[in-house]
Amino acid sequence: MNTTPASGAVSGAKLGLVSRWVLILGIIAAITAATYWLHDRLPEGDIAGARMLAVASEGPPPDFTEARRVRLPHDWHDDIPNDVDYVWYSVEFLHDPAADPYPALFVSSLGMNARVYLNGKLLTQDGRMSEPVTRNWFKPLWHTLPESGLRSGANELQILVRGVPPVGGFLGRVYVGRENVLRPYYEGRYFLKVTYMHLLAGMSFLLAIPTLVIWSVRRHDTVYLWHALASVFSGMYTLAISLRDVTVPAVWWNWFGVNSIGWVVIASSFLILRFLGLRHPRRERAMLVAGIGGAVVLAAVAAVSPPWFYLLGPRLWDGLVLSLALYPAWIFLRHRFELPNTATFWLMVTGQSLIAVGFHDLLMVNRLIGPYDGYFVLYAGILPQLAFAAILVTRFLQSIIEAETLNRELQQRVEQKSSELESAYRDRGELEQARVLAEERSRLLMDMHDGVGGRLVSALARAEHREGAAGPTVASLREALADLRLIIYSLEPSADDLRSALALLRDRLNPACEDAGLTMEWRLTGLPDDCRLGPRNTLYVLRCVQEAVTNVLKHAQATRLDIAATCVDGEIRLGIEDNGCGMPESALETGRGLANLRKRAKALGGVVEWLSLQPGTAMHLRFRWAK
């Protein structure tokens, strides 16, 4: 996560946030206004006043002559004792069958259930009026008035409202008018208070699924778990408010509701802490203890004394929850610049809308405004959850993509490294082989120096001493020594190309030729630099040249020797030409040296030829060479 954006980016983000805040605030205001408009006085049929009578139990419509007059909508909180279960309302309206034969009744909001009589006859009742009372909190009531029950002129509607002491009860606005005019208002309100509530609950539960799935594969990343929990509790709270038929007594359902909202706040606090990577063990423990302990204490109170529960629960507990809700907001505001800009923006916007509706609900709970529109927090509560879900899922997906990219890069790097390693290993193997060969060669050479070579030279010296420089033993020993040298040259690592090997030989042959008054001219520049034949073939070539030069020295009485090497079309051509006395024809058949030369040329896969020059002889050696 990007934790330290540049300050420029921050101030830019601030400006952007301000302008977008204004936009979002406008949207919230519009939604709020729309809700009020739905509830505001409709173009017709509004019954502004009623007569009201609190009663201890349900029964037929009472006599309203002694009843107080009140304005509608009417909240019990204003002028009815806390322990009252039922309140009767009587509203009157005029009916003109000619203008509107089938008028309809529309009550904008109920607190919490109602039974309606038309002119003393039961018209409608939605669910149960006694414990467990059907929970029609904030929901609208709709009924068409039957022609049979209507009187021309003055008519009376008697409405029995069932409240929940000591929370109280209320009756929203009452309209009797044309069905086609009122119906859309009823349906709009029904959607907002019933259908949409169920949608919200469903959405909350659905939002928990992706983060729960992510958490199941990333147990250590508890931010996902807390998001899922916050969503689930939020869904539960929505159900607590909006579910119509419950089988448990109102006090226990209320217990369920207050605990749900408490845990929404606790889970949200954990969510924002984990999201920011923060840990405050003591505060966290305190929150968990308060959440669990509060649930237990409230349950005990609810079991012993429901009135005390209502006093503690909705009042004290809700206050506690509300102040606790400031904690995640505070944490978020303190660390907002550590978050990525988009995350900050959406959380701010959604959080702010939550604050706005929370303010409305606070006013309503404290009866500073009427209770008829119900809690707004549910509508806005889904927004931070949505934002969080989007942020978390995006973050998760991004981390997957990042991991995949990294993985791919890693794989590439591993492949590259392993191929490098392979080639390095191969190179090392080759080097190692070359080193072993060089060492072996070095050892052989040392042995030859101290052993065979030294003895040969020593024997040569003795033989020379005994029989003179031209003796047959001397000649044999010289030949043996010369061939041994050739073998060594052919193995010289730095003379692995033909030109270098020939150059070595040239240096060796020089003294003998000079002694014999023979001038050698070597032209090796026609050979490529990389003309490598391998030790075996190099030795064959060296032997050929040495043999040829020796022959010239022995027999040709030449003063000049031209040795030239070229490479043409993959064929190496060696020419050795002297200006001596020439070679007798017979030598071609019988000469041992020439037979040797032929044999070596054949071993090279080439041919050797002799040409008579005027004067002298030319020897040409040709063989194929492929790089």
Add this chain to the structure above:
Amino acid sequence: MPAVKPVTYTVGIVEDDADTRGRLAKTVQADASLRLVGQAGTCVQGRELLRKIPQVLLVDLGLPDGDGTELIREAAAAGCAHIMVITVFGDEQHVVQAIEAGATGYLLKDASPRETVRAIHDLVEGGAPISPGVARHLLARLAPARPPQPVVETSLLTERELEILRLVAKGLAYAEIGALVAVSVNTVAFHVKQIYRKLAVHSRGEAVFEAMGRGLIPHGGPTGG
């Protein structure tokens, strides 16, 4: 008695094989321009011989009581101007070893008397022989072909010396090289000798450096060298 006394060079021989030594001694003694000042069969005797500071020292590497390269080093330090290693094959390994120690030439053990005398004269009066292998070795040691540090490394050798080394390494003869770079054969040989001397100094420098690294010589630095 000739009217003008010819220039003579004092020669010392260190060779463990008696027959070879005898043969070499005979060759040297037979030449009027060379004067044999001593013969040795071992390192110990060789050191004795060095006291006479022969101008030319012929040394075999494989001595019964030690390494000939040590003796070469001592001879160079003692002031022997020309040191030739006596080698059976004239192979790269031997020659390079000797050159690094301070030799500037080499002599084949079975060289004829004429060859021997000529080789000694060539070395004293002119230059030094070199083979392509040795040239390559020198190039690798003194002028690594890698571009990053050519200035420092090649500064040891002059451009001309490098050029000659490269041509030798390619297998060209002194005559061919002389024709290519427009100098005489003798000049090419002279350059090669210079290169040998530089290599010997360079090798000694390396040895000193290594010795300092190992704490054998105090860091004040060696004197002479």
